[in-house]
Amino acid sequence: MEPSRRKAIHDAMVRLSDGDRSAMEFLVSELWPVILAFAERGVRQREDAEDVAQEVFLRICSNISDFDRTRDGLSWAFGIASYEVMTHRRRRTRRREALGDSELRERAAPDASQEEAAIGQQLAEAIQQAIGTLSDEDRLHLGLAGMPLDRVLPSATLRKRRQRALDRLRIVWRKLYGGR
Numbered sequence: 001m002e003p004s005r006r007k008a009i010h011d012a013m014v015r016l017s018d019g020d021r022s023a024m025e026f027l028v029s030e031l032w033p034v035i036l037a038f039a040e041r042g043v044r045q046r047e048d049a050e051d052v053a054q055e056v057f058l059r060i061c062s063n064i065s066d067f068d069r070t071r072d073g074l075s076w077a078f079g080i081a082s083y084e085v086m087t088h089r090r091r092r093t094r095r096r097e098a099l100g101d102s103e104l105r106e107r108a109a110p111d112a113s114q115e116e117a118a119i120g121q122q123l124a125e126a127i128q129q130a131i132g133t134l135s136d137e138d139r140l141h142l143g144l145a146g147m148p149l150d151r152v153l154p155s156a157t158l159r160k161r162r163q164r165a166l167d168r169l170r171i172v173w174r175k176l177y178g179g180r
Contacts, residue, residue: 005030006074013073017064028057031074035081042085043092052088056081130172138165 009030015023035056039049059080067076131144141161 001034001074006072009077010073013060013064013067013076014069016061017067017069024061027060031077032057034074035077038078038081039085042082043088048088048092052081052084055084059084126177130169130176133172133176134165134169138168141165142169 009027012023012026012030016027032053036049036053039052039056040046043049043052056077060077063080067073131139131142134142141158142165143162
């Protein structure tokens with residue numbers, strides 16, 4: 001981005017923080033395409049990127065009183081945007097974890113052919129067989145059984161245990177179905 005445009009965005013942020021609402025129109029016209037492109041690279045779906053970009057602008061408006069004039073306005077906006085992209089990804093991951101197997105398959109391929117459905121069913125059965133060989137503790141750490149551990153264990157401990165359980169699942173998968 002050219003320095004003059006970057007400075008104009010910064011100046012509009014300063015004006016907005018001073019209470020000049022007319023600066024918002026300029027910010028939307030100049031900053032919207034930049035934030036939207038950034039969000040699209042982060043979430044990879046146009047509709048979701050638009051939601052994220054809207055959330056960024058809501059955050060900019062609600063937190064404009066915290067804007068530090070000595071810092072770059074565009075960088076501040078990108079900081080908010082990166083936080084919103086990460087938040088969106090976390091929500092999407094949680095949504096996937098909350099979905100059941102059948103609902104996830106329906107959403108992934110609603111108009112799958114019979115052959116694709118059969119392959120999907122065989123794959124689901126193979127995964128269930130591999131998971132069935134894991135210990136109850138490994139299934140618990142992977143979030144496949146029992147209560148969520150994120151409230152009980154420190155996050156670093158949970159991540160390490162989850163990694164070890166995934167490593168054991170990979171070993172089982174290779175024994176059952178081959179692969180690297």
